[in-house]
Amino acid sequence: MTSLHDRHINPLILAGLNGENWHLQDYVARGGYQQLRRILEQKIAPEQVI
Known part of the structure; x- marks a missing residue:
């Protein structure tokens, strides 16, 4: 049985x-x-992220 248990398409x-x-x-690629x-480069406030 897979970690997905064959439930997800x-x-x-x-x-x-x-x-x-x-x-x-690989994840970044x-x-x-x-x-x-983007958040860090644009210095977006935490309140705007959530």
Whole structure:
């Protein structure tokens, strides 16, 4: 049985993962932390994020 228990049609959280690309640089290459980077670069206040 998988971690998804066959309940999800298209699980986005695991999209693009093949078991070998679980490293941070792979996550960033898939767009990970994109919004965090934007928030920090634009100095957006925490109140505006939540």
